[in-house]
Amino acid sequence: MMMPRKLRAFWIRLLGMIGARRNDDDFAAELESHVEMHTEDGIRAGLSPAEARRQALICLGGREQTRQAYRERRTLPWLETLWQDIRFGLRILCKNPGYTAVAVLTLALGIGANTAVFTVAEAALLRSWPAKEPGRLARLISTTPQGEEDSFSYPDYRDLAGQSRSLQGILAYTRRVKTLRVEAESQAVRDDVVSPNYFSVLGIDAQLGRTFSAESQPDSEPGVVISDSLWHRVFNADPSLVGKQIWLTGRGYTVLGIAPPGFRGLARGVPTDLWLPVATEYANKELADRKSREFEVLGRLWPGVTAAEVKVELDTLGRRLALAYPAIDKARNVVLISERERLREAMVPTLILMTGVGLVLLICCANVAGLVLVRAEARRKEVAMRLALGVGRLRLMRQLLTESLLLASLGAALGLLLAAGLLRLAPALMPPSEVEFGLDLHLDASVLAFTAAAALLSVLVFGLAPAIQLSKTSLVSALKGEETGAARSVRRWTMRNALVLGEIALSLVLLTASGLVVRSLLFSRSLPLGFDRQRQLIFFDLDPGIVGYNSERSANFFNQVEEKAAALPGVRHATMARRVLLSDSGGGMTQRVSIPGVELPQGQLSVPIKLDAVDGNYFRSVGTRLIAGREFTSGDNPLAGRVVIVSQTMAERFWPGQEVLGRQIVADGTACQIVGVVEDAKINSIHETPEPYMYFPFVQMPSEEGTLIVEAESNPHALTTRMLSEIQRVDRNVPVSVRTVDYLMQQAFWADQMAAGFVAALGLLGIFLGAIELYGVVAFTVNRRSREIGIRMALGAERRDILRLVLGQGLTLAAIGAGIGLVASLAAMRLLSTMLYGVRPTDPLTFAGSSTLVILVALAASWIPARRAASIDPMQSLRTE
Amino acid sequence: MGEKSDVWQGTLALMALRTLESMGPLHGYGLARRIEQISGDRLQLNYGTLYPALLKLEQEGFIRSRWGLSDNNRRAKYYELTKAGQRQVKKAAAEWEQTTAILACFLTPAEEA
Structure with missing residues (x-):
């Protein structure tokens, strides 16, 4: 019999469970009429009415049995039993709410934890490539005597892509971070620089606009494909964005298209915000450099071709590369990691x-x-x-x-x-x-x-x-x-x-x-940080170097911005610093310093010491205590003699128990006079042991990047917005990103x-x-x-x-x-x-x-x-x- | 009374359909009697088993039922074939004929021997 018939019957039986009483009555009437007709026939055949009715009931095979058989056919008995069991079970569970609650909660904790961990494992490990027919995609890596390497140089990639016959297509990409500027504010975004065939090999099309053109006919102007997430986050999903220009690290790019929702690039855990083609991002010379291995490479197998076949071919191609460029690619081989191998790992x-x-x-x-x-x-x-x-x-x-x-x-x-x-x-x-x-x-x-x-x-x-x-x-x-x-x-x-x-x-x-x-x-949390975390400090990271400022113009720019900030109502202090404390870059600068009159360990002539360049009112602004001497003043200008302020640890390390002020250190070939000593501040992390640190006057240390630090009297949010528009008024092209002291604390x-x-x-x-x-x-x-x-x-x-x-x-x-x-x-x-x-x-x-x-x-x-x-x-x- | 056979599994539905096809609308009792008559009273039909079988056919959409009046002016539920039921009779009859024909091939030579 056809399936739909069975299905139809199933539905009717399922529905039969509703209104069972009425249907029972209906069938009782039908049976009664059956018995009566049979009885009449019996009477007509000469039986007594009682005997006729008895015979009729015998022939029927028992009224109750018939009704039961009928009922079982009309509904789904097993479902009915199940429903009974469930109702009974629920009653039992409701009667013991404490027991039920504890048991359910216990199971919920176990199952919930398993579900959450499985979700993470699925997303981080098991999930296949975010592409069409991901089973045919496979990563290419190279093996060297030193171990495996994930990255290839662009010329190597090109050779592989050009010579492979067993792979339908090979793509390359590299991950970077760029600064995206929208209106006044800049933010860091992750960009993938990709080979032009990136999207076509993956089999992914833009949800709006287009992806990159083939390599043979490169786009005339710099183009970018942005992620759905970025499109929503920053551009409010504005469909007219396609064809418009956006500013990335000081350069305009035309938005070619929006990637489909959910596509976040190929690296797990690090979502890509936008994609750029190699042609506009790298000079031809850079792309020809066989020594710089920056690109991760993925290949798509032809349908029906096995990973083993591809491996044989890649082995040959790898040997060919090693032979052709022995200085660079010697003993290097190319290996494919098939989807099955990836999953096994x-x-x-x-x-x-x-x-x-x-x-x-x-x-x-x-x-x-x-x-x-x-x-x-x-x-x-x-x-x-x-x-x-x-x-x-x-x-x-x-x-x-x-x-x-x-x-x-x-x-x-x-x-x-x-x-x-x-x-x-x-x-x-x-x-x-x-x-x-x-x-x-x-x-x-x-x-x-x-x-x-x-x-x-x-x-x-x-x-x-x-x-x-x-x-x-x-x-x-x-x-x-x-x-x-x-x-x-x-x-x-x-x-x-x-x-x-x-x-x-x-x-x-x-x-x-x-x-x-x-x-x-x-x-x-109770440790002294060397600055006052209670203050409403806002950090504006400025990077005029990106838009082509030299140090002189930058100094001018910083000066203007600082003046604007100091003039804003609601600003208690405004100051400039090269580095922000307690952040990744806090110790990013070191200089070798020699110290006249002090014996350095192991007879060295100089030691590397971390440093910062700050304005005169920096210590007052962030709340770092001055222990001796003075802060920088306007007198410490580029033309005046070099001065330096050292940390307490530096003073104690090199001049234990002695007067420090007035002594000299030699940094970068220039003698600097120590004019002050300040308390130790945390440079990179809360738990670091204090080390020597020194501060130079901001103006005596020219730079194309710096951070404006503003202490707000109240409501840092409103002030941030106003400050950003002030900075924009000075030069709207300079990238700015904002951090607060709370953010630094969270990070720390x-x-x-x-x-x-x-x-x-x-x-x-x-x-x-x-x-x-x-x-x-x-x-x-x-x-x-x-x-x-x-x-x-x-x-x-x-x-x-x-x-x-x-x-x-x-x-x-x-x-x-x-x-x-x-x-x-x-x-x-x-x-x-x-x-x-x-x-x-x-x-x-x-x-x-x-x-x-x-x-x-x-x-x-x-x-x-x-x-x-x-x-x-x-x-x-x-x-x- | 002579020897009576039990109704084989699954054949009752076909008998009912076939009877309804040739006789037109019938109530349950009439259908039961008619099946017995057609079999030449050789079938021992438990009338009660007919009703679940009819219900199944109705659920599958091969027959439909409605209340009506019998010849004796008694209220009774009448069953009649649907379009799908008419197709099903042909199909099931053909299948059944084929089955018996195959079976006959096995049984006939044995009788001859």
Whole structure:
């Protein structure tokens, strides 16, 4: 029979489940009319009315059976049973909201963590190239005796692309960062410089406009393809942008097209904002330089060609290159990494990740199994009663599994929400940076499938054993209230005890670690930075060199900008500096310095010292304390004698215990007189040890780049906008980018904060799971021992004694676990010592705190079953005999 | 009463369809009696099994039903073939004939021997 017929029947049966009552009546009427007609025929044949009706019913084969058969055909019986099971399960779950909430939350944590990690693994490792038919794309690398190299020189790439017959196309790209200026503000963007066939080899077309023309007919003017993300972020998805000019690092480019949504370039985790063709970005001489290996190369296989065939050809081509250019390409070979090989390589880290987080899910499942067992114990009588009433064991098992499945589904749903939340958080977890970082994370079909599989798997882990166990309930003994399977439960009991001890010990280790890391973070936050982080400092990085300014014009430009800034209302200080403290570039400049009259280590003539060039009011503006001498003044101009201000550490290193002011150092062949000493400031990172540092007058050190530092009285946002338009008024072409002191702080503390957050989250997860497991074990024993407790109470034990008995069990377990955890912590924390500042890895306060927390949580977890045990009515628990 | 055969699995639907095709609209009881008559009273038909079979045919769209009045002015539910049902009778009959023909090839020589 045709499928649509079956489908149609299925639908009707599905719909038949609605309005079942009316349909039943309808069929009853039909049957009645059938029986009556049959009876009439019988009477006509000479039977008595009663006999005729009896015969009619016999022929029908029983009215109820017929109605049942009819009903089963009309609806979907299995669906009805399932629905019944689900409703029953939901009722059971609703009746025990505490149990349900804890079980669902536990599963949600496990499943959510797995989903989130899988999403990351999928995006970072497993996902194929963002291209059409990605299976035919493969990366080309070169092997040298020193190891593998990802990059090729452009001439090598060209030779490969020109000579390969087994590859349909080969593309090359290199990644850079450029400055995009839109109106007044500049921002850093990632650009890929690509071979002209980049988009065509990938099989990607612009969603608007076009991509690059073929190499044979290069574009006449510089053109750029921009990403969908940049188009939305910066240009408000303006469709008229195509054909217009945008300014990139001081040069105008025509926007040729917009890349399709979701296309972020070929590097995972580093999204590309725009693409430029090599022709406009590199001079021909640069592109002919076989020594500079800058380009990553990807090839597309012809359909039907195997990777092995391509490898053979590339091997030949590689040898040819090595022969032709022995000085450069000697012993270098070209190798293809096929999609299958790439995936195989990606599998290892994926498996490691998933095993780790899978263990968490396993522990969650074990905990939920513990809870389910507690529930199962309490339900033994109900189950026995249902068995006695004739419910099949299989049906019963199905019912119990349905309950577990419900728990898992709720857990999976909540876990999915949790994962979505975590993924939302992901960008905030990335290090603060001027260019965007981050994987393209989203919950797609494969992730949903993974979550469903994880949920089903957890049902098998936590639901199956209790379901089998419970459906094996022996009728008689359960109804009589006897304990069964004692030997079996003893074995599980010890295993569960071990699990509890392990979880408590682990959570103590994690909590101790998080305590230490948080204390270290607090200490770091209180460290003096050498400037005042409370001030509303705004940093405008100016780069007039990019638009062709020489140092003289630049100095003039800086001067004008600084004057404009100082004149703005709401500005407390405005100053210029070459480098910004506590940023990547803070120590970017060093100069070799010789110091007359001071013996340098190892008899060297000069030492490299980091430096900055600042304005006179710089120290006052950022809040660096002047220890001795004076700041720079207007007298320290280019024509005057060279002066320098040194850091405290520099003063103490070279002139310990001596007068420093007035001494000389020789930098760059010029003698400079020390006029001041300032406190040490953090240059690159919070945790660096202070090193010698020196400041020169900004005007005595000509440069084409500099940073205007403005201290706002209030509302830095409004001031930023006004300042930007002021800078624009001086010269609208000079790129500007803005940073705030908050941003610098975020960047500086990012790693510490991440570590603290991560370890603390693990610690909390650990203690949560440990508490649940402990609760499960204690509650299980309370159920098992309810008769014993009843007897004790009957023999005169007070409620207090029972409370103590049960709490004692929980606390004993917790204390042993905590003891193990303390010993483990002492060993493990030593590993942390390089990460800790201002706190010893054996900090007694932290150890005491984490132990106390663990014991308190254990107390709370045992308290619930202990209360229940204490409220046992001895009469009732003994009457079940 | 002579020896009666049980109705083979799956053949009841074809019998019902075929009967409806030749007789036009019938109610369940009439259909059951008619099937028995056509078989020459050789079939032992459990009338109750007819109704789920009819329901299945209706769900599959081969027949439709409506309430009507019988010859004795009694309310009864009448079944009749749909267009799809008429096509299905032809198709199923052809399939069945082919099956029996094949089967016959195996059975006939044995009788001759």
